[in-house]
Amino acid sequence: GGCKKERASSSHVMMEQNSNLKTLQFIPFTSAPKIGFWQALAKKKLEEWQLDEGGKEIEGYYWPGSLADLPPRLELVASSISSSNIERPNGAYYVRGDVYVVNTLDRFKAIEKEAILKKARSVDCPSFVLLVFADMKKQSYVYWFGFPTFALSPPAQLSTSRSLKDELIARDSSIELFLQSIESVFPDNKKYEQPLFAVRITPKVIKVVTLTQVDEPHSEEWLFCCIDPSSQAEPGWPARTLIGFLGLRFALKRATIACCRLDVLQDTQQAFCNGICSQAFTVHMNDDTTSSLLGWEKNAAGRMGPRRIDMAPLTHPAELAASASALNLHLMRWRLMPSLQVDKVSTISCLLLGAGTLGCCVARTLIGWGIRNITFVDNGYVAYSNPARQWLYTVSDCAQNTSKAVAAAKALEQIAPNSTASPSRFTGVQLTIPMPGHSLTENEIKDITRLAQLIESHDHVFVLTDTREARWLPTLLATAAPNQPTVLNVGLGLDTFVVIRHGAKSNLGCYFCNDIVAPADSTKDRTLDQQCTVARPGLAPIASAMAVELAIALLHHPLGHAAPADSEQILSKHTSNDPNRPLGILPHSIRGFLTHFTTVAPATNKFHQCTACSDTVVAHYRQDPIGFVTKVCSDPKILSHITGLDTLADDFDADAFLLDEDDDDLATITSLSS
Ligand SMILES: [Zn+2]
Missing domain, CATH: 3.40.50.720 (NAD(P)-binding Rossmann-like Domain)
Known part of the structure; x- marks a missing residue:
């Protein structure tokens, strides 16, 4: 209600507005509810909520971005439903939301979607809403996530962008000071609940506050910050919430926002940052920033509509085990090894x-x-x-x-x-x-x-x-095999x-x-x-x-x-x-x-006279596979003969090894005699 509009007066701003501005785009959240989340939701509805369709507080989380391929995902797990025992993975940032579980599909269709977005719990923090119709008998869920955000119409314009490191250096500060200040203001358990905050950088001191604590918001010393789930050039949804808040609450026309990603938040992970690093964007907001909200998620077909998950085939223990172990591997790729195939x-x-x-x-x-x-x-x-x-x-x-x-x-x-x-x-x-040296029976020949x-x-x-002998035939067969294992x-x-x-x-x-x-x-x-x-x-x-x-x-x-x-x-x-x-x-x-x-x-x-993989041995095998292997098994000396190893040994015995050979081959001759 108390949002004042002000005209831009600074000549500095006017000058920049004449330069080449482009529309700032944002990458929306993708909802990622786990199987366990739906199971917990079904249990809660059965045991506690029953037919109550009112909003219930739940919690999701996201990870700061900067790993290539890591999409901005809002994840929900079984404990997202719980009001007491919420398990919070280390390093993830928390988003509160409301779930509305309706009792029929008709209610799902009829319910006023805009009104639900408006009931979102906060404007100074990312949040979400979830509308669900749970068909408990069929274990089927129709659902739609919304990530409420201001419309920004006309859109925010971007004048400059650079890495957060460069931005801090330009302000005579550093990543180290920046991080220390955040840590000292938000203790660990609070930090992960503050994905949006503001940092005022003056020559003497860095001040870190929540958005509602910002005084003199028009000061250029403020750097407005968000924990950014995006790993692309464009920021994620929290940046959009931040810009909307700045326009509405402070009527700012121009602000510098910092999108903090994994590279600055976790120094130890730095080697793995393959995405775009933390960025600072200077953004111009329009006079007409409205308070209207949008943010319903598109479905898998890319349309504005709900999604459906059918849990029946997923609740078998074998399916649960398969999806859980696959998830571990994918997590390894997302978090640490982006190029893992x-x-x-x-x-x-x-x-x-x-x-x-x-x-x-x-x-x-x-x-x-x-x-x-x-x-x-x-x-x-x-x-x-x-x-x-x-x-x-x-x-x-x-x-x-x-x-x-x-x-x-x-x-x-x-x-x-x-x-x-x-x-x-x-x-x-x-x-x-x-095996060479072990004559074959009729059955073993079939083997x-x-x-x-x-x-x-x-x-x-x-x-x-x-x-050792048992390794010979597999080595030969693999060398001769057309599929080249x-x-x-x-x-x-x-x-x-x-x-x-x-x-x-x-x-x-x-x-x-x-x-x-x-x-x-x-x-x-x-x-x-x-x-x-x-x-x-x-x-x-x-x-x-x-x-x-x-x-x-x-x-x-x-x-x-x-x-x-x-x-x-x-x-x-x-x-x-x-x-x-x-x-x-x-x-x-x-x-x-x-x-x-x-x-x-x-x-x-490769040794050209090898008894297992040399061209000579492979050629003998290809000519008569069964006959050759059977002969070698009853008389392994055949191998030394066809590869010429026995001649080498004879030469050595005759003290006639001064051939035109390189050092390696001389070493071979010596070894055969020992
Ligand atoms: Zn070999």
Whole structure:
């Protein structure tokens, strides 16, 4: 009522109005009620509100912006309904609102929408209204959010914009002083309820007050502030509320408003700010700022109309689990890693060769990343020695003598049940991997084809067997497979581990290449396999997690597993700004030493005489897949023969190794003799 209108008198203002002004646009809030919110609302209506259609106070929250892709969202959760036990996530800012739950769809249509906006609780603070028709029997809700704000007609004009940092420097102040002043005036529990405030910056002192405490509002020393959920060039809805308030209450014609985003509010998060940083806008308001309100949210079709949510399919535990775990991943992207490709990660398919300690740990980590297509291959049965270290088994699996591969797949179904939101496909295949030196039975010969089919139908192959020989055929099959899967070998010693990546498109060495060209590691690896059952219990989870995290990081590089091998040295230069490495460096292999709590990341190239991945071996396999593998299994010496490794060894024996070779190859010859 007491809003005075004043004519602009300052010549300074006149001059600026002649310059190039443009209309200031705002990005509206998007409502984001969680499933739990609707459940809590239904309970409250049933038990307490019943047929009362009057407004009830509830609370939502939003996050300060400046992360690319983070839309300005007003979130509501189960405790938004509660009057006492409101859970407030750390760092989120609070918005109070009113919910009107009407009893019929006709009432929903007929109710005066403008009147509801006018009943909004405050004009000096962002607020919201929510109109709901709850069909409790069908668990279906028709709802419409409104974010009341002044019409600003004609719209506010923008004359200058710059970063908040520059604005504060121009006023002989700084972000540090600015933040200190806010902290000292609004203690932590109050700060998050003050998304709008004003700061008066004089040469001697910074004064922070709520909007209603502003005196001499026309002083140019005022900086009017809002916590801004936008990460774009345009500010979000709170800035609109702020400008409307300044025009109506103080009849200001010109004001500088500060839109505070994550970059200034949380220094520790600064490295992750990929959106537009905190801004200061100098804004010109029109004489005719009216007190009429608008702000009903558009629906999913982009029209001015209500939305509907059907909860029935969402209340099944499997659906709840799926949406909750997906939310965790998306939150990670929104808050910390904007370039994380959550959907790409969750759609990969993984073949786990070995369902022991490593297989169980790899599977659990994959589940954490939202991956729901996992196949286990193992020939064993769950034994009483397994459940303590092999996280997918229980003692009842031992009592029933269940196949490990089948039991592991069943366990995953309990942890991440199939749902419409994220369909899962967990399979257990009982199969013996053919190994050089172990002659094959008729049944095992069939397993060659079966294993080849499995490798060709998965894009990631984790080789987690406990013998070295069992890694040979999977490595060969993956190299020969037309789909060119990413292969990750994981091996354990007592207190050391190795993770190696490999794939047909890459020029990097496979598990066997590496063994031969790196003699020092070769002996280590052989010991690893022999000792794998006596590893320190913490080792398998560490190594498995490293392998999965490497696979996920590789997915973000355009070349995938063919991405060049990064050394640890690149780490010092690496920043999260490298679009190909948003999760960090992409080593070829990781060797870990639990005795020193240390890892190194050596890289080796493909060895042209490798017994598993060389062109010669792949060509022999392609010519006669079953025949070749069967022959190698009964006589592994064939491998040394066709790759020429035996000639190398003979040459060495004949003391005739002074060929025109480089140092690496000499090292190879030496290693073969030892
Ligand atoms: Zn190789």
